[in-house]
Amino acid sequence: MTETTPSYGFDTLQIHAGARPDPATGARQTPIYQTTAYVFRDADHAAALFNLQEVGYIYSRLTNPTVAVLQERLATLEGGVGAVCCSSGHAAQIMALFPLMTPGKNIVVSTRLYGGTITQFSQTIKRFGWSATFVDFDDLDAVRAAINDDTRAIFGEAIANPGGYIMDVRAIADIADDAGIPLIIDNTTATPYLCRPIELGATLVVHSTTKYLTGNGTVTGGAVIDSGKFDWSASDKFPSLSAPEPAYHGLKFHETFGPLAFTFHGIAIGLRDLGMTLNPQAAHYTLMGIETLSLRMERHVENAVKVATWLENDPRVDFVTYAGLPSSPYYDRVKDVCPKGAGALFTFAVKGGYEACIKLVDSLEIFSHVANLGDTRSLIIHSASTTHRQLTPEQQVAAGAAPNVVRLSIGTEDVKDLIADLDQALDKACS
Numbered sequence: 001m002t003e004t005t006p007s008y009g010f011d012t013l014q015i016h017a018g019a020r021p022d023p024a025t026g027a028r029q030t031p032i033y034q035t036t037a038y039v040f041r042d043a044d045h046a047a048a049l050f051n052l053q054e055v056g057y058i059y060s061r062l063t064n065p066t067v068a069v070l071q072e073r074l075a076t077l078e079g080g081v082g083a084v085c086c087s088s089g090h091a092a093q094i095m096a097l098f099p100l101m102t103p104g105k106n107i108v109v110s111t112r113l114y115g116g117t118i119t120q121f122s123q124t125i126k127r128f129g130w131s132a133t134f135v136d137f138d139d140l141d142a143v144r145a146a147i148n149d150d151t152r153a154i155f156g157e158a159i160a161n162p163g164g165y166i167m168d169v170r171a172i173a174d175i176a177d178d179a180g181i182p183l184i185i186d187n188t189t190a191t192p193y194l195c196r197p198i199e200l201g202a203t204l205v206v207h208s209t210t211k212y213l214t215g216n217g218t219v220t221g222g223a224v225i226d227s228g229k230f231d232w233s234a235s236d237k238f239p240s241l242s243a244p245e246p247a248y249h250g251l252k253f254h255e256t257f258g259p260l261a262f263t264f265h266g267i268a269i270g271l272r273d274l275g276m277t278l279n280p281q282a283a284h285y286t287l288m289g290i291e292t293l294s295l296r297m298e299r300h301v302e303n304a305v306k307v308a309t310w311l312e313n314d315p316r317v318d319f320v321t322y323a324g325l326p327s328s329p330y331y332d333r334v335k336d337v338c339p340k341g342a343g344a345l346f347t348f349a350v351k352g353g354y355e356a357c358i359k360l361v362d363s364l365e366i367f368s369h370v371a372n373l374g375d376t377r378s379l380i381i382h383s384a385s386t387t388h389r390q391l392t393p394e395q396q397v398a399a400g401a402a403p404n405v406v407r408l409s410i411g412t413e414d415v416k417d418l419i420a421d422l423d424q425a426l427d428k429a430c431s
């Protein structure tokens, strides 16, 4: 499918992986295949496609050539064997869990997650009969103790929202291995440029492509990337992948597709029946963004280090959580988990608490007050009154979103302007 090989460097792959000149027209940029359906060569061809005996395009709820380029590119950048794109990051999380779970099964998840993910896992998945046990992932014994016979996955964020905490991915991957279950890493806030979870032992990687991968705040999207390394048939825990599938005449996904079992299941069952499909226009914007991912991430990190250092030395600030600061308890972990930098997402506490945070947010001129991250624009949010509002006060504190804390997503603007903006807004907030 791809003309490139993984031996190329990241900067080359982010531009070329999965893409080639359009075979019909020679178009150098990947066309937006704005079509719902694809003409079959003949009736036998159609039957072979529907039986999964031949790979090809049937209907854009399942597969689309523009989306396929994005899937290939993401799989390559993450070092996986395949990827399935979907309509949002939250859709990707459901798509990752769907083949693993049945009613009564549970997942063990970090307390430090994106606010929407905490709500999805603590509330919404209950309607499927699934449940999540929240554990502090810095307490490895607690993670081990939370796993039981019904646990089907462990889930955490490499660089955790909102505080920018760094997860010890290797240590948690070892625990997952011992338990015979996959580790799923949400790599949204790190991106494959800063962190490569599969190399650290993760089985599956999920993304909200809405964030840094697209990078300009234009479209929502998500992806699940499979390492291809998990043996789904080693136990009877994952019958969707190892046992006969009634909807495909008893086909066994793992036996038939080997390392691509999870990816094929995601398309042939997940997208077909859940319909959380990414549209080709959105895939196009995300492909455009990924072409400059490494350049943007370098600047994001450089700016984040400067802003965090400035804030930490400011008397109006109580503390800064950025793992790229030597004062952070996660500073040493950065070298192992995300050697090119600790990302550009962190929180800081304003002396003056809740009221001062609200004033700060309202006084900023360059920073936008939005529920988003990973944009070229610098963004701020007071998590406790917005994204983490549905959580109890204890959950807010555990998630790093206490009422006296604001979250920054540092953009790629001139860092002098970002610091000046924070300076004038802190003056107003603390006066």
Ligand SMILES: *Cc1c(COP(=O)(O)O)cnc(C)c1O
Pocket (backbone or CB within 6 Å): 088, 089, 090, 091, 114, 116, 117, 157, 161, 186, 188, 189, 207, 208, 209, 210, 211, 220, 221, 222, 373
């Ligand atoms: C935004 C985000 C999500 C959810 O993604 P959507 O595209 O908004 O559905 C999940 N995890 C993390 C870390 C995020 O930042």
